[in-house]
Amino acid sequence: MRPARMVLPAGVSSAVFARALSELRRVVGAQSVLAEPEELAPYRKILIPAAADEYAPSAAVLAATVEQVQGVLAVCNRFKVPIWPISTGRNFGYGSAAPATRGQVILDLKRMDQILNVDPELGTALVEPGVTYAQLHDYLRDRSIPLWIDFPGGGPLVGPVGNTLERGMGSTPYADHFAHACGMEVVLADGRVLRTGMGSLPGSDAWQAYRYGYGPYLDGVFTQSSYGVVTKLGLWLMPAPAAYRTVLVQYPEERDLGRAIETARPLVLGGTIRNPCRLRNATLMLTALYRRTDLYQGEGPVPQSAILEAARDHGIAPWNLTFSLYGTLEQIAPNLDIVTRAFASSGGQVTADYHDGAQANQLELDAFSLLNWVGGGGLVWLSPISAARGVDALRQDAIARSILFRRGFDYLAAPTLSGRSLNYLVPLVFDHGDAQALERARMCFLELLQAFADNGFGLDRVGIDFMGHLARRYGEVNRDVNRAVKRALDPNGILAPGKSGIRT
């Protein structure tokens, strides 16, 4: 290992940076400013196919209060030091805790971990950035509050603030996390504190109850952005239903993907199914049961014959669709009749007592079986978006399949229908420790991103390494509007430069 050197922010001399660190220590305490390489190692660890060194932070500052966040921003403005806020730092498969460019100071908010309020009657919560889904789940369980958590794909150690701000998705009727957030507290770059919606009206009890307030509805611009540091977020929580049934529909042929989507869409739009319909292909299902080497020891993707054989052994179909029905048993019964008839007549085999904890308030660690499939801790997600149409799903399937196979990777897929759209989720797993595999993964990811976008399927989220690239895909006017707002709210550009491709 080379001798550790401090990574300086761009344009900041070592003398100036030393003064900045010294000021930061005054704000948060010496123990809460980390600048030694070994202290920073956890912030450098990424799963995406990129060289961690290109995204190495300069330091990390742990703030414990809103006042400390304000103090940190004041120092960063004064010394023009870029700062990358993280909540729990578990943005797995998108860059984890690392900044979008080398040489930013991490603003780690994990110590701000208070559940400030839960209203059992309204089904709302107000939380700080360091709160995790597991923590909120346990809080509710310990107090016997009958509200459910919607766990994100990244698992229970992820936090609702970070996940919601990245517009993450879960598995229950509250899967669209941003759509079920209500009210933010945001520390602006100049240190002023904005409360959105009803939060800026003194005495209102509707900050977590009504999303819009008066005038422009601002919350959306603080998602996937760098316009402020969100220090409190309101959440809507689903009342625990009297009962639920998780339904599995299995399709015998790979080409059945299209008809699965066509069958699910009207059931979702009509309100019979209220949570996302998630399909998983056989390979993805097998990651919960096997490592890849259990099935195949050669180069390149596991042969489809081996996949299908292993799948058959475990009752796994080429496409496996799940969703749940919630309510009293009396409410569930007619819905179950309707979905059973619809999916059966589309050629699916329906099982009405499947288990999927994420759809029912249960902590699961599914996400990590993915990492064991290959081993070596490499993971990056593709999430191309289309209308919820069978033909679109088939086109995305063809693109993903051909590129992954050609480049020697297994094809894992979890196309998810939510309302009118389809998020064709594809995780790309690889051995992060193998430099060649990492480079192959990176090139494969880029080819997939480009092929999807060339066909009109834009990703809705991307890792730190392709933020500028993806933002360019969404055009010049969009980029310029984002930039104009950025300059208005953060004129020195200290907050997360490069986040979502936005710079001042």
Add this chain to the structure above:
Amino acid sequence: MRPARMVLPAGVSSAVFARALSELRRVVGAQSVLAEPEELAPYRKILIPAAADEYAPSAAVLAATVEQVQGVLAVCNRFKVPIWPISTGRNFGYGSAAPATRGQVILDLKRMDQILNVDPELGTALVEPGVTYAQLHDYLRDRSIPLWIDFPGGGPLVGPVGNTLERGMGSTPYADHFAHACGMEVVLADGRVLRTGMGSLPGSDAWQAYRYGYGPYLDGVFTQSSYGVVTKLGLWLMPAPAAYRTVLVQYPEERDLGRAIETARPLVLGGTIRNPCRLRNATLMLTALYRRTDLYQGEGPVPQSAILEAARDHGIAPWNLTFSLYGTLEQIAPNLDIVTRAFASSGGQVTADYHDGAQANQLELDAFSLLNWVGGGGLVWLSPISAARGVDALRQDAIARSILFRRGFDYLAAPTLSGRSLNYLVPLVFDHGDAQALERARMCFLELLQAFADNGFGLDRVGIDFMGHLARRYGEVNRDVNRAVKRALDPNGILAPGKSGIRT
């Protein structure tokens, strides 16, 4: 009548304004620039308790294309002429078509009235600003497309673009109009055209299917704002359900309001009721059957004894709550059991075959019976927001009742529970032609606004005459953020100055 004089924009000389008008005529054609007093009369007509002269426009320009909108903005930037965009101009009870300050040029978009696309399978539409709800309803009916319209309170001649941008509410499960909008085209002050969400990704078919796109989610900042001219809006339309049942719950005592809310809330949060629960008090119900003078010819509010007697004659209760259940008859049955049991045990009398067209895709003109109660065309809405709690409803009831009665007005109320919030809608009706009544209404409105806000109940929407006042209630930081964004996107401040209290 005094001789008509041209109303000049602030700081613009008559010579400069004449040049601006001449340039505008070049852009849209001479026939489409209206500057004569009689031509402008329709834009001056307001229902709110304010002097129309204080909000008199300087001219009106009718644009028929995006290119014309761009041309108009270029002229306005060049001559620093403020421009007030309207879609159909029917912002009844909030200022109709009139601008927030005297001397703006109306940009009337009613000629942009194309339904650009309806996708029957996805349940989406793409419309221009001049499209009305009635037009869209007829379009669907004529083509037998089984999608429903969610009519707003203002009736069928209102347009979905204007109503959604004002964050209007309807009556079906799609009542939150902004939450069911998907994708905007916005002409920015500098003439550039932004398409939000997936609309800026070439070739995407998800512009009307997926709301968020990549990076900051911008759509919210174009609602209740002056940051751009929305020229296209995507809408989600509800698939026509197989059946529906509209339920009426009647409570025998005025104090039952609290328990009505407490009973409705868990049914809404649990998903059994999917549209807003709207309560109407006896007086509001009677506006559909009587004029006020039919019941009472004296000064001051109609005595409560006369209200209750007339109500009894027609089977109207002190509080009348309605909502609907949608689905197949098999799906409706268990839901009807649940709601019937819950409301009956709270003391309500349940009727399961009520009629309310707005909850079921039917054109109605209810809104206008309000205007006939007093006559004389005066109407302004109060919409204080609270959490959906019985105690809040009772407090709002007490505030509204005492102030209205003390100031000699009837108390009409339509508290509406949507999800976790309560919008305590109170229309104030008066004779607009009676100068004294108008001034009394204005003072009463102001006292109500202040009393609600002092108690933590902020209005979520307000007429052109109180925009600055209400914005101040939401605090300095909120106002400064709005202003910073305004300066970034419209540096000359030509777009709708004063809208939502925002100026450059």
